[in-house]
Amino acid sequence: MPDKTFNVAVAGATGAVGNQMITCLEERNFPVKSIKFLASHRSAGRKLRFKGDTVVVEEMTEDSFKGVDIALFSAGGSTSKQFAPIAAESGCVVVDNSSQWRMDPEVPLVVPEVNPHAIAQYTKKGIIANPNCSTIQMVVPLKPIHQKFEIKRVVVSTYQAVSGTGKKAIDELFDQTRAILNFQESKNKVYPHRIAFNCLPHIDVFLDNGYSKEEVKMVNETRKILEDDSIGITATTVRVPVFYGHSESVNIETNKPISAAEVRALLEKEPGVVVVDDLEKNLYPLAIDAAGRDEIFVGRIRQDESIPNGINMWIVADNIRKGAATNAVQIAEVLAKEYL
Ligand code: A2P
DSSP: OOSOOEEEEEETTTSHHHHHHHHHHHHTTOOEEEEEEEEOTTTTTOEEEETTEEEEOEEOOTTTTTTOSEEEEOSOHHHHHHHHHHHHHTTOEEEEOSSTTTTOTTSOBOOTTTOGGGGGGGGGTSEEEOOOHHHHHHHHHHHHHHHHHOEEEEEEEEEEOGGGGOHHHHHHHHHHHHHHHTTOOOOOSSSSSOOTTOOBSOOSOBOTTSOBHHHHHHHHHHHHHHTOTTOEEEEEEEEOSOSSOEEEEEEEEESSOOOHHHHHHHHHTSTTEEEOOBGGGTBOOOHHHHTTOOSEEEEEEEEOTTSSSEEEEEEEEOTTIIIIIHHHHHHHHHHHHHTO
16 A cells, blocks of 8 residues: 555546546556546436446535545536636645646646646646647657757647547447448537548637637647747647547657657657657557557658758557546646655
């Protein structure tokens, strides 16, 4: 038994990310003293398993957080907006997976491999934000490249799985695919267009400047996590008919001379990163291989021959694991070990 154990709550326990948070707490043997599963009134009374025990899901209310030390939230932005301050007021530290608090200057935005020191700022509001899934998998390989070669500009295009939208979107892709293969009419409720056998250049809402909110999140969050507002970033985010695993094409321009061999050597040493890059064997990162794994896979590392100092690469990770639940539990681990 570890020295310290904690009373933990998972808010949004019945959702795609919440469910994975439960699995991550189990798999990583987080020092849990007691566990509480919270969701909306719709799920109250549902039974979930934790380490062989049955835990009854409770409706989240203002009283849910009394006596809780750490609350992992993945219940949507408006729920976080309402309940995270209440939870923090009750004395627990919130690790929040929604976008609600990420750009708040008093809330640290953390990827433990990149900026674990930022966790210390949790005392300001009692909230730590978990970044956007596409941002997390990009900043981990970007960090050592930035340190060594000074990144000037990043151009990223994403190929994002439906699980990032939640359980209803997973069902929508499944139902549409089945309907089409059976020559039946397909319906779309979650997305504005059919996602099966299609690609939608539309993630989250569109803003006045013509970008989607997801694209703006990638820009702002990357700068906050790398603690450098001078990096130019532009993103195009696309939903593709994949269940689990986001893929990204990333073009990086640096101030210092850079080579593919140097980047490969650097990333091979980077904790949490696996380089998969053997073209003779047709080996490169794939969503189907990354699904169910916690590492970030990088491949197709090659020189951008159109500029003096540029690199192209392909980055893939499980968006529900490292892109959400695993990263949140890793933050909680540092918090538990070093701060509580
Ligand atoms: P519920 O299952 O009761 O609706 P996903 O992102 O996969 O759709 O999951 C969202 C999670 O957030 C679910 O666990 C959902 O619970 C929970 N949730 C949504 N709205 C609320 C709310 N108002 N209060 C508490 N939990 C909520």
